Amino acid sequence: MKKAVKITDGIFRLGSNIENGDFFEGMWPIPDGVSLNSYIVKGDKIALIDLVDDWDNAPSDLKEQLESIPVDPSEIDYLILNHLEPDHTGWLEDFLKAAPSVELVTNKKGAALIEGFYGITDNVKVIDSGDTIDLGQGKNLEFHNIPNVHWPETMITFEKNSGVLFSCDAFGSYGSIGDSVFDDEISEEEHNLFDVESLRYYANIVGSFSKFVLRAIDKLSDFDIKVIAPSHGIIWRDNPGEIIERYRKFASYLEGPAEEEITVIWGSMYGNTEKVLHSVIKGIRSEGVPVHVHKVPEVNVSWPLASAWKSKGLVFGMPTYEYKMFPPIAAVLNMFSLKHVQNKTVFRFGSYGWSGGAQKDFDAATADMKWDFIDPVEWKGKASEEVHQLAFERGAELARS
Ligand code: FEO
Secondary structure, X not given: OOOOEEEEOOEEEEEEEEOOOOEEOOOEEOOXXXXXXXXXXXXXXXXXXXXXXXXXXXXXXXXXXXHXXXXXXXXXXXXXXXXXXXXXXXXXXXXHHHOOOOEEEEOXXXXXXXXXXXXXXXXXXXXOOOOEEEEEOOEEEEEEEOOOOOOOOOEEEEEOOOOEEEEEXXXXXXXXXXXXXXXXXXXXXXXXXXXXXXXXXXXXXXXXXXXXXXXXXXXXXXXXXXEEXXXXXXXXXXXXXXXXXXXXXXXXXXXXXXXXEEEEEEOOOOOHHHHXXXXXXXXXXXXXXXXXXXXXXXXOOHHHHHHHHHEEEEEEEOOEEOOEEOHHHHHHHHHHXXXXXXXXXXXXXXXXXXXXXXXXXXXXXXXXXXXXEOOOEEEEOOOOHHHHHHHHHHHHHHHXX
């Protein structure tokens, strides 16, 4: 039987790993899985904080872990819904069959989404930011809105006496959880995985809302937080400040400056752009600046998005295709625009055949992205030695800038 993990007296973590090869939000690869975490807070009354989707083994895992406490779904008084995205609510209708009298606790915007997604209006307790529910036995839940981290209705739940913050998407990460769920129990290898996967999760899911993330972090500075218990990823009890500071840093990249690194995203049809790529990378490395290289369409945009989010400099290598940008790069730029990858210094290079057009298309696509540009390098057909030298110099110029 899968067992719930005790965080402190009366507070338990329930969780499931999604490892079936599905994409998160239907589009982000999760080769190392993702966890869906829920929590039980048990006083005289019992609250379940956040649910799971009807996805892979998540419902059966949750049921087994409730049984291990033991808590029968029919004993649960409150289901706290911090955020209505279906990864945390998709199993709601079936869950309510086992817990028909549970009260659903959310804010006004959350209540509208419960009705919108599930047609449910009964047994919904609408709370305001700052409201509390006393569960008895020293368990007191306080609710605070943190809009747009990740949806407008999102809130956090804080158990004041233990200092456990149930933060839902905030401070979350991709990556499955093994037997160890706490930051002080996981191996160095797992810690490194969560370092990488928290950035990718942040850039993919939350990055667009970085201004709201900073507002939420400011709001939480008044809280005496001892444990951060997110709905994705590990629980931070040894050093909750680590994940808060990591999120603060990720959010700060929206307005810049990001890290002194360069992300190169490139695609090539017949190798003419690829050959010059090597000259650009040599130029960047000649200045000692770290460079991350992503080839499209081979790589899903999830990784270049994460890499670009934390890099001050970006390079796009692509040829012209039918008067326009090489389409896989156009798709990357479309995502970067959607996700507000802004305040970067950018260099573009690429070949063309009988006609150019990629640069004009690139300029139009990036006009509103708050980017500074190094002069581009374009050439017809095969690059000459002069083109290679110019590309090397522009790579070095970008690195210096
Ligand atoms: Fe984990 Fe925005 O849902």
